[in-house]
Amino acid sequence: MERLSFLDLSGTALKELPSSIDNLIGLDYLRLNNCENLVCLPDNLYKLKSLERFDLKGCSRLEIFPEILETMEMLRELDLSGTALKELPSSIDNLIGLRSLTLNNFEKLFTAIGGRPVKQKHLHGLSSLKKLDLTESNLEDLPTTIK
Structure with missing residues (x-):
C-alpha cells in the first residue's frame, strides 16, 4: 500500500490507529x-x-497527541478541533512545515504546551505557521485567529 495517498476513516468506531500505519x-x-x-x-x-x-x-475522546520525535517537514495542516486534548506535546516545534493549526471548539480548557502555559512565544518554533485558529476555545492569552 505504498501508493495510498489518501485515507479517510472518518466516523468509524476506531479506538486507536495501529502502529503499522507508518x-x-x-x-x-x-x-x-x-x-x-x-x-x-x-x-x-x-x-x-x-x-x-x-x-x-471531532475526535472527542482523544486526550493525548503523541510526541513528534523527528522533524516532519511535509505536514502543512493539522486540525485538532473538538478533541479532548489538554495540551500539545512539547515537541510540537518538530512540525517545521506546519502552516495551519486549528484548535476550534475545545470542550476542555486547553492550557498548556508540553506542560507550560500557552503563550504566543511557545509557538515560536513553528516558523512556517501562517494560521492559528482558536475559535471558541477558552483561551485568554492568544488572539482568536492569527493569519
Whole structure:
C-alpha cells in the first residue's frame, strides 16, 4: 500500500490507529474526523514523512497527541478541533512545515504546551505557521485567529 495517498476513516468506531500505519509511506492525507471512540494515536506518527494534512476534528475522546520525535517537514495542516486534548506535546516545534493549526471548539480548557502555559512565544518554533485558529476555545492569552 505504498501508493495510498489518501485515507479517510472518518466516523468509524476506531479506538486507536495501529502502529503499522507508518507502513503507508506515500500517505499525504489522513482524515479521522468524528471518530468519537478514538482515544490513542501511535507514537510513530512522525514516520509518515509524506503526510501533508491530518484531520482529527471531532475526535472527542482523544486526550493525548503523541510526541513528534523527528522533524516532519511535509505536514502543512493539522486540525485538532473538538478533541479532548489538554495540551500539545512539547515537541510540537518538530512540525517545521506546519502552516495551519486549528484548535476550534475545545470542550476542555486547553492550557498548556508540553506542560507550560500557552503563550504566543511557545509557538515560536513553528516558523512556517501562517494560521492559528482558536475559535471558541477558552483561551485568554492568544488572539482568536492569527493569519
